[in-house]
Amino acid sequence: MEIAIISGKGGTGKSSISAAFATLNGEVVLADCDVDAANLYLLFNPSHEEEEVYIAGSKAVIDYSLCTNCGLCVSYCRFDAISLIDDKVSISEIACDGCVLCSRICPDNAITMVPNNKSMMYSGSFRNGKMVYGRLAPGEENSGKLVNMVREKAKQTAKANGLDTIILDGPPGIGCPVISTLTGVDKVVIVTEPTISGLHDMQRVMGIVHKFNLKAYVIINKYDLNTSMSTQIRKWCKESNIEIAGELPFDKNMVEAMVQKKSIIEFNPNINISKKIKRIWNKITNQKK
Amino acid sequence: MIKIAIASGKGGTGKTFIATNIFYTLLQNNYKAMLVDCDAEAPNDTAFFDAELTESNEVTQQVPVINIDTCTFCGKCHEYCNYNAIFILPPMKIIKVIEDLCHGCGACSVACKFGAISEKPVSLGQVALYSINGLPSLIEARMNIGVMSPVTVIKAAIKQIDNNADFIIMDAPPGTSCPFIQTVASADYVILVTEPTPFGLSDLKQSVETLKKIDKSYGVIINRTGLGNSSVQDYLFKENIPLLLEIPFKKEIAGLYSRGKIVSESDSSFAVQLLTVAENISKQYGNSNNKR
Numbered sequence A: 001m002e003i004a005i006i007s008g009k010g011g012t013g014k015s016s017i018s019a020a021f022a023t024l025n026g027e028v029v030l031a032d033c034d035v036d037a038a039n040l041y042l043l044f045n046p047s048h049e050e051e052e053v054y055i056a057g058s059k060a061v062i063d064y065s066l067c068t069n070c071g072l073c074v075s076y077c078r079f080d081a082i083s084l085i086d087d088k089v090s091i092s093e094i095a096c097d098g099c100v101l102c103s104r105i106c107p108d109n110a111i112t113m114v115p116n117n118k119s120m121m122y123s124g125s126f127r128n129g130k131m132v133y134g135r136l137a138p139g140e141e142n143s144g145k146l147v148n149m150v151r152e153k154a155k156q157t158a159k160a161n162g163l164d165t166i167i168l169d170g171p172p173g174i175g176c177p178v179i180s181t182l183t184g185v186d187k188v189v190i191v192t193e194p195t196i197s198g199l200h201d202m203q204r205v206m207g208i209v210h211k212f213n214l215k216a217y218v219i220i221n222k223y224d225l226n227t228s229m230s231t232q233i234r235k236w237c238k239e240s241n242i243e244i245a246g247e248l249p250f251d252k253n254m255v256e257a258m259v260q261k262k263s264i265i266e267f268n269p270n271i272n273i274s275k276k277i278k279r280i281w282n283k284i285t286n287q288k289k
Numbered sequence B: 001m002i003k004i005a006i007a008s009g010k011g012g013t014g015k016t017f018i019a020t021n022i023f024y025t026l027l028q029n030n031y032k033a034m035l036v037d038c039d040a041e042a043p044n045d046t047a048f049f050d051a052e053l054t055e056s057n058e059v060t061q062q063v064p065v066i067n068i069d070t071c072t073f074c075g076k077c078h079e080y081c082n083y084n085a086i087f088i089l090p091p092m093k094i095i096k097v098i099e100d101l102c103h104g105c106g107a108c109s110v111a112c113k114f115g116a117i118s119e120k121p122v123s124l125g126q127v128a129l130y131s132i133n134g135l136p137s138l139i140e141a142r143m144n145i146g147v148m149s150p151v152t153v154i155k156a157a158i159k160q161i162d163n164n165a166d167f168i169i170m171d172a173p174p175g176t177s178c179p180f181i182q183t184v185a186s187a188d189y190v191i192l193v194t195e196p197t198p199f200g201l202s203d204l205k206q207s208v209e210t211l212k213k214i215d216k217s218y219g220v221i222i223n224r225t226g227l228g229n230s231s232v233q234d235y236l237f238k239e240n241i242p243l244l245l246e247i248p249f250k251k252e253i254a255g256l257y258s259r260g261k262i263v264s265e266s267d268s269s270f271a272v273q274l275l276t277v278a279e280n281i282s283k284q285y286g287n288s289n290n291k292r
Helices: A014-022 A042-044 A071-074 A099-105 A145-160 A177-184 A194-211 A228-237 A252-259 A274-288 B017-030 B075-078 B107-111 B149-160 B178-185 B196-213 B233-238 B251-258 B268-285
Strands: A001-006 A028-032 A050-054 A060-064 A084-085 A086-093 A110-114 A118-127 A129-137 A168-169 A187-192 A217-220 A243-248 B002-007 B035-038 B051-066 B086-089 B094-097 B119-134 B134-141 B168-171 B189-194 B218-224 B243-249
Touching: A001 A014, A001 A177, A014 A028, A014 A168, A014 A187, A028 A042, A028 A145, A042 A129, A042 B196, A050 A145, A060 A086, A084 A145, A086 B035, A086 B149, A099 A110, A110 B233, A118 A145, A145 A168, A145 A177, A177 A194, A177 B107, A187 A194, A194 A217, A194 A228, A217 A228, A217 A274, A217 B107, A228 A243, A243 A274, A243 B233, A252 B196, A274 B035, B002 B178, B002 B268, B017 B035, B017 B168, B017 B189, B017 B218, B017 B268, B035 B149, B051 B094, B051 B149, B051 B196, B075 B086, B075 B107, B107 B119, B119 B149, B134 B149, B134 B243, B149 B178, B178 B196, B189 B196, B189 B268, B218 B233, B218 B268, B233 B243, B243 B268
Parallel strands: A001 A168, A001 A187, A028 A129, A028 A168, A187 A217, A217 A243, B002 B168, B002 B189, B035 B134, B035 B168, B189 B218, B218 B243
Antiparallel strands: A050 A118, A060 A110, A084 A086, A118 A129, B051 B119, B086 B094, B119 B134
């Protein structure tokens, strides 16, 4: 079973809740799909048994010994990445989309494509099973392909080790990496918080969940920071036929656990919030699709 | 004029909180300020103001349309497409454009020697302009649900900035990949907002590395101090990175923010702190020789 944890809004507690789910009972495969800001490895310090380079597209580079500064590439580029500065052709690495068109049309073969090969995928073991995570190099396009690679590896790892449960800690937002995290999963958990942004972003991410016809559960994290907003979220979920798996209070222990590099369950399984998380997990996993 | 981007590697550290409060404080102090919500996947800035929509423009991208009658199924367009957005089965005479994968680069149109490819615009999102107290001062980038990347919509929003303003405050998307880079690339200064936790520190380090690479000036605001530990402060001290402000965790702040209220409206000492941060940055980096 693959369970994805997403939120729309960042910082609602996806990773802390994923970490708790991953340490509740039996061994699991934990996959960090937030490749742009991977964090779970900080808590679990997994062994690096395998690593793989991820090629995140390529960037156009000019060979000035061949370039005649004719400017043809400038007129073809639709990403405003190429300009003539003092009659010299210049490519902005930031704006280049890697479409290869300039390289194809250059009459002097002066443009080559250099692969972006600084992104990595790692897999190994942590104290409650196996872990897979990706780290996208800064500035690169988060196309969702690295997320796909992480998920594929997580599935293989689960199969090879006879593990049934794959927990996917998702990225914020609603773009391609989120879509890649969601496609084909068995269940989706949306972690929200009682703020206007939390509600708006949850509504936007539900648009994606509906497109893929997935079963979603909502967790209202830190519900007691604004109880009237929590009521509003509950109301919206009811009207939209979305099940609320549970509500968690604001608890400083969640931060303290992170500081000690533990999940809240490892920090103290007997406190109220840990018990609540366990109940939520049982509710989500005991229901059929 | 100065463009300040408010960014963070980690989501939920308080980017929108800082951006909206600085912007509000600047307006209160009679500066001509603009707020640009560049978090096109999850824009929320308008919720904090009594903002009136004055203009909304569709952001589109060109995607190919293939005329089956003139297509020879030679496969050249498929070969030119670097995004696998053209699916072709020549023996079956099947060719399809997968619009979701298309980046609108136009390579297929160049590739086709038979004039079988034309283009049509598809919507990616909107850039909306809002007025506050009758003055056009808020630009929002909003990506359509289901679109893969917010970058084009963000770029379109940045193009609409009125360069006559004293302060441009840009609320950046989380992370350090393309959407973040597109936003901070046009800024004179970047305020990184973090929280004093291991996750906050790790993502802060990644943001700092990225900003160093593109040679941007930056400083840090630590939000919710009192929770977590002092590792972020230690890191800033060690790396000699300016700590602009520390905002203690208070349930009242969280409560006000959650209801879409501006904290600096009721908390005058907080307003003074934010104003000082913004004015100091402007003095030091304003009207800089920003290359873009």
